[in-house]
Structure formats: C-alpha cells, structure tokens
Amino acid sequence: MGRAPCCEKMGLKKGPWSHDEDQILTSYIQQHGHPNWRALPKHAGLLRCGKSCRLRWTNYLRPDIKRGNFSREEEDTIIHLHEMLGNRWSVIATNLPGRTDNEIKNVWHTFLKKRLASQETTNDAPKKHKTKSKHNLHDEKQAVSIQPSCSESSSVTELTADDSLGTDKHEEIKHDTFLDDSFWSETILSVEVDDIEQATPTTNISSVWFSSSPLTLNENKDLNNSYIDCNIGNIDLWYDIFTRIEELPELPNKF
DNA sequence: AATCCGCACAACCGCAGGAGT
C-alpha cells in the first residue's frame, strides 16, 4: 500500500480553483465521468493533480451538493451522529444528503471550538455570541431566539429539549472501544436518507432511524425487533444494545 | 477610516486500506 505521489511534479497548480478550471473539470466529468482521478487532469487539460480534482469535485462542483445554511435538523443530525460515531465525517455525511464530509467537519469544528470555550467558562449562562460568519450560518436561529442554538452551545452535553441522551450526558460513551465501523455502517447507517430529511426539528433522530429502517444485525433478530420505535433517550435501551452487541460472537475484536 | 481579530470555508497533506497485477 504505497502512498500515492501527488502534486510533487513541478508545474501543477495549487490553491484556489478558478472559474475556468471549475468549468473544465465539470464539463469533462459530465462527458467522461471520473473513472481515474489520477489521469483525469491530464486528459482534461488541467494543471492539477488528480487528488485536487477529486476534492474539488466532491466538495464543491458535484451537482447534488446542497449549498447554504445547515438546517436545524441537519445540525441535530450531525450532533447526534458525532456523539455516536465520533469523527467519522464521511459516514455522517452519508446521512446528510447533499452535504460533504468536509463541510460537516468544518461545521463541527466551529461547534467544537465553541464548546471547548464554553467548558472553560464552566456553566455560566450562555454568553452572547457575536455572529461573524460571512454566510451567517446560524443567524436565523439567533434571530428568532435568544437561547443558544446548537451551534452556539454546540456541546453535545448541553442539548436539552429533545436530547434524550442528555439524561446521560455526562457519560460520554466511547463506542470505539467496542464497536467497529462495520457495525455502524451496517446497522444504524443503513437508513434511508429520506428518513432524516423527513424528521421534524423535534423528531428524535434515533427514533427515525430505528423506526423506519430495519436493523441489519442479521444474527440477532431479537435485537432487531426489540427496538423499533425506540427512543434514544432510553438509557436502558442503549445499555441493552451495547451489552447485546458485546455478546455477538462474530463481531471482530480489534481491541 | 484604519487596523485588528476571529470565524468560516476551501483546499492541502499524509496516512490507511482496497484493488489490481
């Protein structure tokens, strides 16, 4: 598994993409697709490395990219998924149609910074946060409510209203210690994205997942049937899930 | 009005792992 040599050739352009480059890349991919990213820039006549082209396409030029502000539901989804999955941005992105992992990662890091800052200031009342975003990502929420938006409070542990996990907010579950990627990708994340989209702001994300799509822990039908319409806030539920998972003999033990 | 500062976003970098030979 060697490392891909990338961009070390002299003459390859780096930095922000120009409109012309975007046009060239877009038109080329629309005509030929992108079977080989490495060869693409040469064939398309771009002085970029394939990696850069792929990134530009997937994060910006793709026609299904959803631009603009994150909705409250999307933010809630990110928060919940991050709580469960950690920094698996690509997996999180699969549940947010039109959003890229890079975008989600950026959003989260802004949350995270604020959370860290808020932790340092203990449990003071939410400080008024100045909005400086050039895209005013969260201005809408701030305009309608003095209460901190999730982007302001940002901390998973500060979620309250619908944050059922908040009942256990001081127990940060380290899923990585006993679950591997396949579990999440095959189980929770097998959800139809439409389910997420249909979720109302007050809809509990996890109930959406579990209620409308079958769990795929094929070897455990009991588990499959037990948690339909379950609520994420039921800590007994999660305890039960995790204990059952640990009982699954076929799961690889990487640890 | 000018400067400073912080935020948000785009893009880059390096690594890991799958696929092909």
Add this chain to the structure above:
DNA sequence: AACTCCTGCGGTTGTGCGGAT
C-alpha cells in the same frame, strides 16, 4: 505473497471576509 497504484478519509492549514475596536 508481495508489491504498486489509486482512492477515500480525517486532520490541519491558509485565506478572505466582516465585525469590533
């Protein structure tokens, strides 16, 4: 089995913008 190539992912950095001073 071993090697190389390619792609995907996550962390990090650079830059521009806009609010604050």
